[in-house]
Amino acid sequence: MKYPTLYQAFRKHIDLSPKAYLDLENRLIHKTLDKKEFLINEGQVIRYLPFIAKGLMVNYRLDGEGEKHVIQIRWAGLWLGDLYSFFSGAPTKFNIRAYQPTELLMINHETFDYITKKHPVYERFFRLSIQNAYIETLNQIFNLHSSSAEARYLELINNVPALLNDIPHYLIASYLSIKPQSLSRIRKKYK
Amino acid sequence: MKYPTLYQAFRKHIDLSPKAYLDLENRLIHKTLDKKEFLINEGQVIRYLPFIAKGLMVNYRLDGEGEKHVIQIRWAGLWLGDLYSFFSGAPTKFNIRAYQPTELLMINHETFDYITKKHPVYERFFRLSIQNAYIETLNQIFNLHSSSAEARYLELINNVPALLNDIPHYLIASYLSIKPQSLSRIRKKYK
DNA sequence: AGATTCCATTCACCTATGTTAATGGAATAA
DNA sequence: TTATTCCATTAACATAGGTGAATGGAATCT
Incomplete structure (x- = not known):
């Protein structure tokens, strides 16, 4: 098991056997980003679900005046990216950038389809992930208001x-x- | 087909046969709310996925001073509710209230389990729904910022x-x- | 109908945050 | 190493939106 952090991240939400985990681990794409390197820019299609194994990333959008607005700050142990772009194939509106040397573990479409079919518990995991991301943003809105x-x-x-x-x-x-x-x-x- | 609006709402995202739709329609719980009537209050567990067939609903949260903060305004043709509370069984932090005479079509757990098992296309629909709700809230955050x-x-x-x-x-x-x-x-x- | 509560509006004043500009130190490039 | 760019901080002034109070009309209750 090369990435116990990732295994823990799954185990927080689902009951995952080491075997099913390893089946995924072997298919992960490992990516290293330097400080200030971009994972993706507005207009591109994101082809991965990235998990942050190490480091820190920032997700921002540009407004009409070209001003940056940071929407998310995410660190080791969290997922990020643009689920919408990944699942729909539409170009993203976000810019996702490392601000520390960062290591990502990424799942591409092929792997996503494979593991959710082979181990349906992953399907549940990703539904829960979206749900949690959704709840978190609702909280963020509430905080901005209150x-x-x-x-x-x-x-x-x-x-x-x-x-x-x-x-x-x-x-x-x-x-x-x-x-x-x-x-x-x-x-x-x-x- | 009693509720073409609902059928259209599904058809916007998935390819749904009239037969599969009717299988759900027969299991819907119909609920009418008067102006100013609550669907649910903070602290309760929401046991339904409600679709607004007619009317208008508002979702707000209370802050530490008891001040209302409206997070969502939703009208006919849209889903609302608290997905988190529905799926996790946790008490909601939201207050959801009709501000016009409103008609809801609601899916309970039993029906949800039945239709997603019987017609897996519904599973896809609900994943897309959560995803869309998530994207919408990210947009809302961006608007508040920019x-x-x-x-x-x-x-x-x-x-x-x-x-x-x-x-x-x-x-x-x-x-x-x-x-x-x-x-x-x-x-x-x-x- | 009359009483009462609720709500949208206005006004005068207040406060948090924005704006512009200047400074110096830290990080980066040559 | 020196030059250059970037960034955090400060200050003076500007502005969007908050606060508290008053008003009148609409909706609701008895």
Whole structure:
């Protein structure tokens, strides 16, 4: 078993035999990204379901003025990507980029079809994954509605204290939906 | 066929024979809600997947101060509810309420299990539905990040002009994440 | 019908965050 | 190493949206 983190990620949601896991593990595509390297850009079709084995990735969209808006920040142990683009074949609207040296384990369509047919428990896993991703974004909307930027900042660094050292602050500001200057202003209050 | 709207909703995503559709239609639970009647409240477990045949429903969450935050507004032809609560059995954090006389067609667990086993195409439909709901919320987050309240208002009434007559303005304000006074201020500009 | 509650609107004032510009240090490139 | 770009921070000023209070009309209750 080369990637116990991945096995654990599955076991959190489904009852998966080591054998069924290894059947998948042997088919994974391993990909390494340097700091600031892109996994995918707006307009491309994503052909993989990527799991972050190590590192940190940021998912942002560009608005009409070309301004970046960070929608997701994801780290080791999590999936990311654009499920819609993967399943529908439509070009993505997202830009997904590593901000630390990152290792990905990726499932392509062929492997996805194979393992969900061979081990139906994986089908359940991916349905649960989408469901969880959906719930998480609903929470994110609720937070944007109900908490101030300051409160969102405090919650974020409380949950993921390492974040401030791992990515540029302007990306954290963008994720919080404020400008870097405002983030600085908030941070000053807590020094 | 009693509910062509529902059949159309399925046909938008999957290739469904009338026979397979009728097999479901006969098992639907029909529910009528009065104006302002709740479908479900925070803390309850939702036991159905509801489709809106007629009317209009609002989904909101309460924050720590007891303030309502409207997360979704949904109308005829759409599904709603809390997929997470339905599939996991966990109590919901949402309050779902009709704001017009509403008719729902609901699928319970027994029916869900039956039709997805009998007609696997339904399985695909529900995976696509979750996926679409997920994409929609990602868009909602992007809009909250990238557009002003004024721009979000203009987009909303452009997409759903009837909304202003169908629900109280304070709910629209909440959905836009502003106060009713601010909505009035914006509306004044466009008279 | 009359009383009551609810709701949209307006106004004056307030606050959080945006904007523009400047600075210096850190990271990167030559 | 030096030059250059990038980034976090600060400050002064600008603005979108919040707050609290008042008003009048619509809807609901008795």
